[in-house]
Amino acid sequence: MNINTAAKITKQLQAAGHCLVTDDEAADVIIFNTCCVRNTAEQKILSHIALAKQLKRRKPELLIAVIGCLSAKRKINGVDFQLGTENAMDIVEKLGVTLRLLPPTTTETAYIDITYGCENYCSYCIVPFVRGKLRIRPYAEISAEFDQVKDHAKHIYLLGQNVNAYPNFPQLLADLAGRDGDFTLHFLSSHPKDFNEATVKVIAAFPKIARDIHLPLQSGCDKILRLMNRKYTVAEYLEKIACLRRYLPDVHITTDIICGFPGETEKDFQTTMATVKQIKFDAAYIFPYSNRSGTVADKLAGQVPLHERKARATKLVEIMRKMS
Template sequence: MKVFIHTYGCQMNVADSQEMGRHFSGMGFEHARARAEADVMVLNTCTVRQHAEDKALSAIGRLKGWKRDREGRVLVVAGCAAERLETTLKRRFPHVDLVIGAKDMDRFGEIVGGYLRSRAGDFDWFEESGSGFMDSARGEGGTFRLGGSDDTSFVTIMRGCNYSCSYCIVPAVRGRESYRTPGSILAEVREGAARGLGRVMLLGQTVNSYPDFSDLLDEVRRVPEVAEILFMSPHPHYLNDKMIRTLASSPIFSDEIHLPVQSGSDRILRAMKRNYTRGEYLSKIERLRSAKPGLVLGTDFIVGFPGETEEDFLRTLSLWDEAGFDRAYCFKYSHRPGTEAAGSADSVTDEVKEERLSRLLARIESRRTGPASRTEAKP
């Protein structure tokens, strides 16, 4: 039996897909190199922006033919869009066999295994769903690489988010923060390092809100085979002096740090509920740059947030220049049902969003400094 896992979205989803793969490996599955070979197909979905969700829904529709081509195939829709839309997916796409939301990733193997043992059709995955991030539920299968860097171990240290940024759907679909134990994290790091994965990427929605994150970084540093440590995605609020000192303590900690700012306007940052000001952000990265002179700093920007004025946008443009970022991922605001910002009556037109995104990208491109600079436009 073979499984093909298609991943949409962020590095957290990549790590979740690796975990799904370990569960399938533990059940005796092989990794299909193409969907045509697969007996089981998993779509690990994203819902952070409407465009990502639409791509997944389109793919689900097209897979009706894949199911029809071979009797007995199983289609699993998992992840964040599955969490948000789980009550409608089965009705809209009757060829979908299982819907497993992001809050149930810790029980993925149990739910899929139960379904495969109960193909008579009496298995109700909604009743089988649960929540909580338990180390004991992690897959016990062997190596199951799904593409990407061959030398990087993606290690999820926490799931969920306790923040309530007014534009973000993540807390609704991934739930409150839950943390793995340091011992289980270090065991996974050692296991990966023993397989030659000396580059470690620690992952979490707000990864540095992990309790005693600086101490965890230092523990990972002490694993002998680890050559480089990165993390994604930190929140500026939790970038404190202890963390900065830790990052400066060893060259093992990568010079590449991605620290999303979202806007250069204090008014918009307050409306977004980001819990820092422009000045506080600039002060933190100044201390970080002083401690790590080779810093390669990336960020995220959102343009067209409800109520954003031309003056607010100009503050974002000027922040790009003042902060000295090396790269940026730039997004148009995406309306996500259920978020606080989605209820705002004051919105920016699509035309203005497009125009501001183009201006921001042009400003970024005008100050490219070499290979480290990279600009990504996201719809």
């Protein structure tokens, strides 16, 4: 999603005659398009912003903008503009450029937002607090944007924190995948609680929909899934995997897993490892649990020491490496 926003802002500014520079010293404006879902990302952005502020002391005319979810989370002193994810595009007009309807760029990949925000409140996640409640993008806008890019882009991604929250997502998929054009349609991300057989049937019926499914498991242990407020069980998740493999024998399944979530004992972690081995994912993005203040998980008892979270993540990465 951030890549999509950054590309749109860049395009608007370039159309108005501005150019991208890779050297901060040469820049008139530095825009930080931020994500603070993980603590490490937040710390990294803050250190880059600090460097930009040092530069501004030597070059006061430099403008610094911070857009995206970090801006929704906290006030950042010493920058010129702060805009959250909902109004990130306003930075274009704040910089004196009028937003214009521009023709599509000929690129390999196009991204189309279909939902914004999320209200699932997984207990570890700050997205509902920084990106707001679920909003559904009007069908007419999605459809028009799709028609603009479908003859130019080879890969088109439908984006949302939980694309399955789009009302009748299978119908939307079928509608778009049925249009003319030499494209492959992808979607990101899915929530296992909402991912259903109707969606799988549509994928099977339309060769233009990618056989790559990202279905974040997060934990392979029911006790931890409950603490995470994920609203599905391991058994339910396994049924979705079986359904995918039944209809799509060539499916490529990837996932996300958090290691060392509060309350996760060694035995719980062993359960997750067994689930991962059983499912045989094609790839997994494995992270040690990251505390985010303001979330329920941050206050849960049984916080796992950081070195242990990292050790479990390393162990799981090794298992995935061996299996692949």
